[in-house]
Amino acid sequence: MLHRLTIQGRTVDELRQLAAERRTMxxxxxxxxxxxxxxxxxxxxFYAELRAxxxxxxxxxxxxxxxxxxxxxxxxIATNLSPLLTTFARRMVLSVSDQQALLSIAQARNFAKGxxxxxxxxxxxxxxxxxxxxxRATRTLEDGSQQIVSxxxxxxxxxxxxxxxxxxxxxxxxxxxALVLSIPGAELYPLLQQRPTIMRAxxxxxxxxxxxxxxxxxxxxxxxxxxxxxxxxxxxACRSLAGGRDSEDFEFPLTQRELGDILGLSTVHVNRVLQQxxxxxxxxxxxxxxxxxxxxxxxxxxxxxxxxxxxxxxRARS
Amino acid sequence: MLHRLTIQGRTVDELRQLAAERRTMxxxxxxxxxxxxxxxxxxxxFYAELRAxxxxxxxxxxxxxxxxxxxxxxxxIATNLSPLLTTFARRMVLSVSDQQALLSIAQARNFAKGxxxxxxxxxxxxxxxxxxxxxRATRTLEDGSQQIVSxxxxxxxxxxxxxxxxxxxxxxxxxxxALVLSIPGAELYPLLQQRPTIMRAxxxxxxxxxxxxxxxxxxxxxxxxxxxxxxxxxxxACRSLAGGRDSEDFEFPLTQRELGDILGLSTVHVNRVLQQxxxxxxxxxxxxxxxxxxxxxxxxxxxxxxxxxxxxxxRARS
DNA sequence: CGGCCGTTTGAGCCACATCAACCGGGGTGG
DNA sequence: CCACCCCGGTTGATGTGGCTCAAACGGCCG
Numbered sequence: 001m002l003h004r005l006t007i008q009g010r011t012v013d014e015l016r017q018l019a020a021e022r023r024t025m026x027x028x029x030x031x032x033x034x035x036x037x038x039x040x041x042x043x044x045x046f047y048a049e050l051r052a053x054x055x056x057x058x059x060x061x062x063x064x065x066x067x068x069x070x071x072x073x074x075x076x077i078a079t080n081l082s083p084l085l086t087t088f089a090r091r092m093v094l095s096v097s098d099q100q101a102l103l104s105i106a107q108a109r110n111f112a113k114g115x116x117x118x119x120x121x122x123x124x125x126x127x128x129x130x131x132x133x134x135x136r137a138t139r140t141l142e143d144g145s146q147q148i149v150s151x152x153x154x155x156x157x158x159x160x161x162x163x164x165x166x167x168x169x170x171x172x173x174x175x176x177x178a179l180v181l182s183i184p185g186a187e188l189y190p191l192l193q194q195r196p197t198i199m200r201a202x203x204x205x206x207x208x209x210x211x212x213x214x215x216x217x218x219x220x221x222x223x224x225x226x227x228x229x230x231x232x233x234x235x236x237a238c239r240s241l242a243g244g245r246d247s248e249d250f251e252f253p254l255t256q257r258e259l260g261d262i263l264g265l266s267t268v269h270v271n272r273v274l275q276q277x278x279x280x281x282x283x284x285x286x287x288x289x290x291x292x293x294x295x296x297x298x299x300x301x302x303x304x305x306x307x308x309x310x311x312x313x314x315r316a317r318s
Numbered sequence: 319m320l321h322r323l324t325i326q327g328r329t330v331d332e333l334r335q336l337a338a339e340r341r342t343m344x345x346x347x348x349x350x351x352x353x354x355x356x357x358x359x360x361x362x363x364f365y366a367e368l369r370a371x372x373x374x375x376x377x378x379x380x381x382x383x384x385x386x387x388x389x390x391x392x393x394x395i396a397t398n399l400s401p402l403l404t405t406f407a408r409r410m411v412l413s414v415s416d417q418q419a420l421l422s423i424a425q426a427r428n429f430a431k432g433x434x435x436x437x438x439x440x441x442x443x444x445x446x447x448x449x450x451x452x453x454r455a456t457r458t459l460e461d462g463s464q465q466i467v468s469x470x471x472x473x474x475x476x477x478x479x480x481x482x483x484x485x486x487x488x489x490x491x492x493x494x495x496a497l498v499l500s501i502p503g504a505e506l507y508p509l510l511q512q513r514p515t516i517m518r519a520x521x522x523x524x525x526x527x528x529x530x531x532x533x534x535x536x537x538x539x540x541x542x543x544x545x546x547x548x549x550x551x552x553x554x555a556c557r558s559l560a561g562g563r564d565s566e567d568f569e570f571p572l573t574q575r576e577l578g579d580i581l582g583l584s585t586v587h588v589n590r591v592l593q594q595x596x597x598x599x600x601x602x603x604x605x606x607x608x609x610x611x612x613x614x615x616x617x618x619x620x621x622x623x624x625x626x627x628x629x630x631x632x633r634a635r636s
Numbered sequence: 637c638g639g640c641c642g643t644t645t646g647a648g649c650c651a652c653a654t655c656a657a658c659c660g661g662g663g664t665g666g
Numbered sequence: 667c668c669a670c671c672c673c674g675g676t677t678g679a680t681g682t683g684g685c686t687c688a689a690a691c692g693g694c695c696g
Contacts, residue, residue, distance in 0.1 A: 139536050142621060147539040149532045161525030164518065169529050169626055196514050200482065203521035207479030210528040211487050214467045217531060218457050220538035221465040221582030225652075255674060264539030266653055271676060286675095303460060308487055543684070573642060587684055589644060604643095605693095 015048035083154035092201035106181040120171040126184040128158035133178025176253040230302035252290035333366035401472035410519035424499040438489040446476035451496025466580040494571040548620035570608035
């Protein structure tokens with residue numbers, strides 16, 4: 001709220017200036033205050049990037065997206081904004097003006113690693129878009145065990161389905177520090193009426209995530225542990241690739257415990273299966289990095305077919 | 319196509335007349351021809367019911383639905399049409415005119431038991447609505463094993479998600495003889511533009527089904543066989559109830575093999591678990607009927623909470 | 637009446653869970 | 667700067683839920 005007010009009248013350069021000030025101030029501080037300042041700085045930088053993008057009405061960036069460039073080349077556009085824009089253009093097939101309409105009513109917020117974003121059972125959260133970091137949707141059972149039912153990468157909407165149902169069926173929390181845009185229902189509803197393409201885009205995202213959940217159902221129901229793990233790694237690699245990251249070696253913030261909570265396996269068993277994959281020279285996963293040595297082999301082990309992740313056909317008839 | 323043409327100019331009574339003729343003709347025939355005639359008769363009867371409903375513009379029925387009557391009372395409305403209308407009113411929150419707009423471009427078709435409705439991997443099917451019978455969405459793996467990823471009861475849309483993605487991620491086939499409405503994309507697209515409430519309704523249905531799949535993920539990942547089976551039975555009982563059927567004792571067309579394909583269990587084990595539930599006097603399942611003796615106990619065993627199935631809160635802010 | 641499909645029952649086995657201990661690194665407090 | 671601790675990863679031993687294979691049973695349909 002404070003940020004919204006502070007930001008309203010500022011130019012891009014002023015915002016950057018303010019952010020820089022906070023960063024230098026943070027240099028001389030310690031602990032809690034320091035993180036607070038850094039947090040504010042990062043938000044200000046994000047708003048600066050956002051405003052810069054808004055002002056330059058970057059038709060080229062969007063047109064390039066529409067032409068299906070596999071990765072957006074390095075741009076003045078912020079790394080925090082870029083995955084979201086990629087999703088807007090590629091998966092959601094939104095026009096520039098739709099994108100601007102959405103972003104103009106969005107508020108940014110930082111979340112720490114492991115922080116709760118949405119509480120299970122709460123009513124009607126705003127629509128949330130993940131800009132950077134990674135997140136998960138979880139359900140905790142009576143016996144304390146957890147099941148992760150969905151994971152989110154930069155650019156993914158966190159809760160299109162919950163948004164339209166007006167009820168949150170699961171908690172959402174971060175794997176790593178994350179920047180999240182939130183779009184309040186009160187402002188979004190009228191927009192959905194005016195611009196059916198946005199509504200359709202959110203519908204499509206809901207369906208896309210349901211398609212992913214369907215794959216999860218399949219390996220949970222029918223595949224042995226190694227194939228499950230391999231399939232999950234394939235999925236994440238593909239989605240990361242679409243989000244613009246290197247496909248063979250990238251950050252991977254999940255612990256083995258969390259992998260187990262996704263795959264329906266115990267931590268111990270995840271470890272052993274991971275070693276099998278390592279020994280078969282397919283992947284390596286250590287210290288928060290995933291490296292894929294043999295993509296073909298991994299796909300094979302997972303019986304993975306990336307088609308369900310690719311909205312290419314859908315875009316064809318835009 | 320033939321039906322569409324035949325039907326165009328007819329009155330309700332003429333349609334009923336034609337249906338009756340076919341039924342009497344069928345009485346004197348045998349085998350294939352007979353089933354063909356009965357099929358045609360049932361379609362004609364459906365169209366008659368549909369037209370009757372259209373003509374009487376049944377505002378009362380809808381208002382009653384909007385007031386959350388738990389079950390639509392017996393009405394002149396056909397049993398084939400009624401579950402769909404219930405869904406329209408309760409879950410999808412569609413106005414009468416929206417309902418009429420949808421139904422006026424719908425074509426009916428009968429499917430036999432076990433027949434394939436949509437082939438996995440095919441592109442852009444029409445939107446399909448299940449009027450009567452039960453259906454499943456399946457994925458078949460390389461080793462021949464199957465996983466059922468979704469089941470459909472009367473009134474459920476079969477493929478809202480696939481429709482918006484323009485790609486069918488799984489096959490859909492019937493459990494029992496079924497009447498299905500199909501709404502071609504070419505006619506539906508303009509309607510979605512004109513009437514955003516219909517688009518939102520389909521989006522909502524997509525989200526609703528995703529919420530169910532999420533529950534499936536949870537028991538597949540974390541719950542033992544007995545709880546899985548119990549949970550599935552609870553879900554079906556609740557959904558049947560919402561569809562207007564008796565809650566404690568109703569038709570249940572799934573074989574134990576099919577239950578296994580849903581629950582990720584072998585047929586043998588489904589059988590044993592089913593016997594456990596029987597011995598604990600919770601349910602009985604035999605000869606295609608499910609009887610619930612102890613609803614409380616069953617919910618307990620399943621750790622079942624019906625909230626995720628109920629669109630009540632969603633409707634509150636219509 | 638015979639075949640077929642769905643169900644039932646038993647025996648043996650394996651993938652994965654559980655329990656328990658140890659290791660290694662990075663952050664924290666003294 | 668060191669000692670500690672806590673968390674994530676690793677390893678081994680042991681138990682078990684659910685699978686597979688195999689065979690028999692019962693009802694339904696041709």
